[in-house]
Amino acid sequence: MSIISKPDFHPAMFSALRNYSMDKFRADLVAGIVVGIVALPLAIAFGIASGVNPATGLATAIIGGFIVSALGGNSVQIGGPTGAFIIIIYNIIQMYGLTGLAIATFMAGCILMLMGLCRLGTVIKFIPYPIVVGFTAGIALTIFSTQIPDFLGLTLTEAAPADFIGKWKVYISSMGSVNWITAAVSIVSLAIIIFTPKISKRIPGSLMAIVLVTLAVWVMKEYFGVTGITTIGDRFGDIKGEFPSPVPLKFNMETVNMLLPSAFTIAMLGAIESLLSATVADGVTGARTNSNTELIGQGIANMVVPVFGGIPVTGAIARTMTNITNGGRTPVAGLIHAVVLLAIFLFAMPLINFVPMACLAAVLVMVSYNMSGWRTVAGMSNNPKGDVWVLAVTFLLTVIFDLTIAIEIGMLLAVVVFLRRVTENTTIRVYGEQLDVAADSEMRSHEVLDLARGVAVYEIDGPFFFGAATKFDEMMRVAPHEQPLVRIIRMRRVPFIDSTGLHNLQILIESSQRSGIEIVLSGVRDNVRDAIHRSHIDALLPRENICDHISKAVVVANRLAEKRAEMAVESLSAM
Secondary structure (H helix, E strand, O other): OHHHHOOOOOOHHHHHHHOOOHHHHHHHHHHHHHHHHHHHHHHHHHHHHOOOOHHHHHHHHHHHHHHHHHHOOOOOOOEEOOHHHHHHHHHHHHHHHHHHHHHHHHHHHHHHHHHHHOOOHHHHOOOOHHHHHHHHHHHHHHHHHHOHHHHHOOOOOOOOOOOHHHHHHHHHHOHHHOOHHHHHHHHHHHHHHHHHHHHOOOOOHHHHHHHHHHHHHHHHHHHHOOOOOOEHHHHHOOOOOOOOOOOOOOOOHHHHHHHHHHHHHHHHHHHHHHHHHHHHHHHHHOOOOOHHHHHHHHHHHHHHHHHHOOOOOEEOHHHHHHHHHOOOOOOHHHHHHHHHHHHHHHHOHHHHOOOEHHHHHHHHHHHHHHHHOHHHHHHHHHOOHHHHHHHHHHHHHHHHOOHHHHHHHHHHHHHHHHHHHHHHHOEEEEEEOEEEOOOOOOOOOOOEEEOOOOEEEEEEEOOEOHHHHHHHHHHHOOOHHHOOOEEEEEEEEOOOEOHHHHHHHHHHHHHHHHOOOEEEEEOOOHHHHHHHHHOOOHHHOOHHHEEOOHHHHHHHHHHHHHHHHHHHHHHHHHO
């Protein structure tokens, strides 16, 4: 309850306005206008690729971008629709329609907000990097595959199925229908996008391509009678600059249960991408993002956007970096970017109808190339094999199945790899006769302790969790003639112990006592001692058998061993 009553919600906007100045406003104004221009073609392209119309993509960028900047925890974050969501949104629309998408997006917003209220912002950053690289590369390849018909102007022999392999089978069978004029438009658009930054980094290549190619295609149609180049207006009809009105969402338990997995995927992907974008921005600006506030802001944005028919929103790395490089340093730049998009939406929307679909396909092909991070993927091939497997499995599952399965299996595989590494790094050493107290430490002075006959020291180095506990249990299962009289369990390097470790320790103590073997615990850390106490395991041992230092434990063990030896001699004498 304390988490909910005192949420970690401190929007960067509030602190930025305290010391705001005209100089900062000028910088934010320039950055906001530039980012708004950059965001225009991306919002349109992402909207169309996701299965909705361009107006929906723009409305999402306007509403979502405004809320993320106003209520987020990062000063320079630019929110809006991104390429990472394209495949998820498209699949949800195919299965549940636009109403299902709106409900799933709203639920995702609730999940994001709850994550922020529960202070899980820092936890999300611990998603293994190979998983992020794997699903990002997988999404990039999937986005690329969806743009092939528009890029080449294909007339498909049949409707392309949703799955990746089936889609490419249809593409290959339709290759004879390539529209070479459309393909030329795509190639020219792609060339403009690639080479514009080499001339001027301030002019967005995607915007330049849309302006020049749209004008060229219009001239070709009007004055040279060229046909066959599909435009946005041809595909979606006459789009007008009418801002969508809010529509209430209708919920029931059946719908919630059905869409919960999709909502969870949207929320996780949104959290990962927004916090990744914020982390990159922090590295450039030197600021520090409030991760929990960022999640709450993202959550609110995704709860509001679907009411206006919008699609999921998250932090956009490319637009955020554009904001930074053009001088934006406060959330005001993000608000201005949203206002610029709104002005374009209201006053220039009819012009969007003339944009060729081939040009938008080229924009998305470039987006997918940038998302792929192929250099990062190639570089990670030299990483440990476990990381490579996690990356490869996540990538293949994202492409062949879907992102939900990819993240679930990828996380499971990453956990298994992690546990294996920790288990391998948890060592158990056995000492007899003598023990160097300073062995395997940085201590310069060496104190050698003599162990009485029948005393053995088992030192655990590393976490005593279920993997290591099994290894320790196997070591304890020795032949009866090799069993000692007293076992010292040295735990100075055990940072934590889990329930399996506690269970195995309890069984060891009980079985040893039944076999007449004494157990002495040494160097138990406070948190491990607390866990042992809560499990009532300490009640199985005399108080003096739990020692804070190995020298004390050896004294106790030697005394017990000598006592056992004397009892054995007396027993033989009596016979």
